[in-house]
Amino acid sequence: MNDIKIITSSRIKERVAFFLLWIFSIFTAIILVLIVSDIIIKGAPHISLDFLLEEPRKMGKEGGVFSVIVSTIYIVVLSIIFAAPIGVAASVYLAEYAKESTMLNIIRFGTEALAGIPSIIYGLFGYSFFVFFLDLKYSILSGALTLTLMILPTIIKTSEEAIKAVPKSYREGSLALGATKLQTIRKIIIPDAIPGILTGLILGIGRVVGESAAVLYTAGSSLGIPDSIFRPGRTLSVHLYTLASEGISIENTYATAVILIALVFIINFSANTLINRIFIARRR
Amino acid sequence: MGSVKIRVKDTNLYYGNHHALKNINMDIYDKSVTALIGPSGCGKSTFLRCLNRMNDLIPNVRIDGEIQIAGNDINKYDVILLRKKVGMVFQKPNPFPMSIYENIAYGPRIHGTKNRSKLDNIVEKSLREAALWDEVKDRLKSNAMGLSGGQQQRLCIARTIAVEPEILLMDEPTSALDPASTMKIEDLMENLKKQYTVIIVTHNMQQAGRISDYAAFFLNGEIIEYDKTEKIFYKPMDKRTEDYITGRFG
Amino acid sequence: MRLSERIIEKMLVICAAIALLGIAVIAVFITKEGWPIISKIGIKAFFLGKDWTPTKGVYGIFPMIIGSIYVTIGALAIGVPIGISCAIYLAEIASPKVSAIIKPGIELLAGIPSVIYGLYGMTVIVPIIRDLFGNQGFSVLAGSIVLGIMILPTIINISKDSIEAVPKEYKEGSLALGSSHWQAIIKVILPSARSGIISSIILGMARAVGETMAVIMITGNSTMIPESILSPVRTLTGNIGIEMGYASGEHQKALFATGIVLFIFIMCLNLLAKLIPKKAGA
């Protein structure tokens, strides 16, 4: 009889606990829906082709975001051009060449530490190092170099995992045919790891697009279309920050936010698609 | 011959499309040791896990037929009560990452024993029954992960005994152990069967012969033969049983 | 080995070392810019000074240190229970279907830019607080709520991974003794996943301490030490983010000095997360 009482009480506790866990989990999903829908509902009506293709006027109070989009693209492309080769090379070294050693541990620590640094610190650093010390001024180049450092850890980590996941038999097969290690890496390992490497690059792009603190003090917030990478420019996130914090135009603020959210969706979706593709390929 | 403790009727089990247990009928006797033998993959573990409904945890499992314990359908029990009555010792010793004392006290606490001195008694009694007390009595507070494999397995037996089950299921409890530890656990069986109905899966024919009263030979999800151990070992009815016992099967 | 291969290998090493070089250069430059002013006004006056008035050359960051601590504690108070509950639910209870819906949601939550969180906080959460409490809305509370949401993905992902890494034998052992699933979770699984869960909290904390733009947009940024969770507050990151735009000379150096403090804070948290023993139950 006593047994039944105890079981009943532990069943009730279990029900209550699971219910609370469920509430919290649903809550997380609801938060996401609330934020995204709020932005889309308030911003979508103000999105138009004109908004995308017109240059901003009166500090963004009127007009569109064309120059902002151009600057964003410049910075994304330039950051990836810098970060991709360095990141992939670093991951090749870490995955294929490095032997366990103190040096390797220090390198790993450096990569992890870099990943943990807040963006405002990157902003400060970029400002003092690229903008002033190297005298690159507020420019797309200063911004891209700063962001390169910032996304490097993501790219290194994702690529390293992708390379390590390449089956051992592929390597052995190639080496057995008399290929050198480097040839094996170039012809066999990298091609097989490409989806994983791309995922890392896409996640890097996501960070660049979303970043504001580190860009504001390196690429500046000039609204003109940059005619070279040595000119300043304003990215979407910085534009959104400026519009919102200075209360410039509610409509344009939300419209810009919608563009940003749309980009985040696209980026996440493509990263997920790639990850799933890897998953399926590996299971075959 | 003792009374029937567990009655299994027309039981089938499917993992998705895979028919893993085929029309099992079996009466298991109280206060005796029943050994389940047969080649790997023939369904012994699956059968054992039916008895305490551990298969409920696996998605896509379908079971039909009826299993009774002391005359009651096991599906009518609350699964918590069922598993309290039907203890299980796993192939790989799986002590919790906590102290020896906490490992044993875990079950009784869950079932409502809070009193410290009562728990102390249960811990000592269970460890004694599992022939582990003398080895660990001075370090009850130390982590169970520090014990040797054989000690860990006896700890798991003690942990199971501590909730006072009526039936003990053991799935190859000695297969991961050295011969000395195996001997200790085999010795333990003699005592355990005085109080519990023990069902043990083993690949070791000598072990089955030494410790069991009844034996069932499984092949491809079916029970080929089930009888007193000496019958199975010395006068098997089925050719396949004989082949297996004399080592002509895997 | 051929010469070209050896040269390429050297180049790979250099690339691998760039991250390390990066962190070193960052540390050097922030320190180079910020340290002189700290040593000029004195460590004690800088850290414990309650007054930040750049126009008069007074630089005390105590209110901002307290501000960062308050907002971070608030964020943890919101993010930790929700995050860990969600991690348990996903790892132990949710059907594959439900997980398949919630998981991409959490990834999106992680991918949403700070400025969007800031915008939402500013236009939705701040007004709600203002209406409820009659203060100006920009407050420790607003910052805590938004940061609490922002650290959810960090806490959920790392905790979930560590719960899933608990050997399933522990769970089976507990259930076989007649425990309920909840008892198995609370008494065996969570204690075994403890180190991962603690890491997740520390890394969530680092994320909250380091967040800038969203915080600036919703906390009011007053340099007073907040009296209650309804008061406005300025964090270390906020201090830098707001004033970098127009600061010059000594004032600007004081912002770099704030950066040094932030940098040390974050490094300590990351180191702490690394030092937690990884092995379950050890």
Ligand SMILES: Nc1ncnc2c1ncn2[C@@H]1O[C@H](COP(=O)(O)OP(=O)(O)O)[C@@H](O)[C@H]1O
């Ligand atoms: N969780 C599972 N899912 C699907 N099939 C399983 C599962 N567990 C066991 N099986 C299959 O059921 C059959 C019986 O397995 P098992 O009971 O473990 O055999 P034994 O213990 O006799 O070696 C095997 O063919 C095995 O592959």
Ligand SMILES: [Mg+2]
């Ligand atoms: Mg088995």
